[in-house]
Amino acid sequence: MNSDKDRPIEGQLTVSEKLEHLLQLRARLGEDGIPSYKKLAAEIAAQSGESFSGAYLWQLHRGERTNPTLRHLRALAAYFGVPVSYFTDDDVAHRVIDQDLLASRELDESMAEAGVSAVYLRGDLAALSPEGKRMAADMIRQIRELEQNVNTPLSPPRS
Numbered sequence: 001m002n003s004d005k006d007r008p009i010e011g012q013l014t015v016s017e018k019l020e021h022l023l024q025l026r027a028r029l030g031e032d033g034i035p036s037y038k039k040l041a042a043e044i045a046a047q048s049g050e051s052f053s054g055a056y057l058w059q060l061h062r063g064e065r066t067n068p069t070l071r072h073l074r075a076l077a078a079y080f081g082v083p084v085s086y087f088t089d090d091d092v093a094h095r096v097i098d099q100d101l102l103a104s105r106e107l108d109e110s111m112a113e114a115g116v117s118a119v120y121l122r123g124d125l126a127a128l129s130p131e132g133k134r135m136a137a138d139m140i141r142q143i144r145e146l147e148q149n150v151n152t153p154l155s156p157p158r159s
Contacts, residue, residue, distance in 0.1 A: 012090055013090050013093050013094075014063060014066065015060060015063075015066060015067075015068060015087060016060065016061060016062065016063035016066070018086060018087055018093050019060055019061050019076070020061065021093075021096075021097050021100070022076075022080045022082070023035050023040075023061065025100045025101075025104060027040060027080075036054075037054035037055070037057045037058040037061070038053075038054030039054075040054070040057060041053050041054040041056065041057045042054075043079065044057070044075050044076065044079045045075075047075070047078065047079055048074070048075035048078055048079065050071055050072060050074075050075040052072065052075060056072075068087075070084075073087045073088070081129045082096050083096075099130045100130050102130075103130035103131075103133035103134050103137075104133060106133065106134060106137045107128075107133040107134075107136055107137045109137075110136075110137040110138075110140045110141050111137075111140060113140075113141075114140045114141075114143070
């Protein structure tokens with residue numbers, strides 16, 4: 001049970017909320033829309049060398065654990081490609097969240113313009129970093145432009 005000292009100050013984001021954002025916008029989710037905590041924890045542990053269990057990750061995500069160690073925050077930050085300060089500084093967290101949302105919107109718009117509707121493709125692209133989403137959006141736009149130019153008849157040469 002959370003004690004008063006574990007409750008965030010009004011307006012502050014909890015570790016759970018910050019992790020929720022990362023899981024929704026950067027992690028591959030299962031068919032049920034929920035990440036495999038066990039698989040994710042194993043990937044984090046393999047990348048960082050830190051011990052990380054699926055149960056611990058689930059507890060952090062659910063808000064049942066509210067005070068992770070700095071080494072666990074470092075492992076999470078490295079895995080999700082955010083600075084460690086994402087977890088400790090709400091201004092940084094809000095900037096990262098805003099960048100992610102903007103990049104996701106840009107990617108969604110470019111895919112919609114290109115007629116991309118394949119759910120599996122959208123899921124794979126959703127797990128990209130903001131920079132990756134922007135690059136994918138740019139690539140989709142460039143492909144559309146190339147195809148439009150190919151489908152446009154050439155003008156006869158002027159003499």
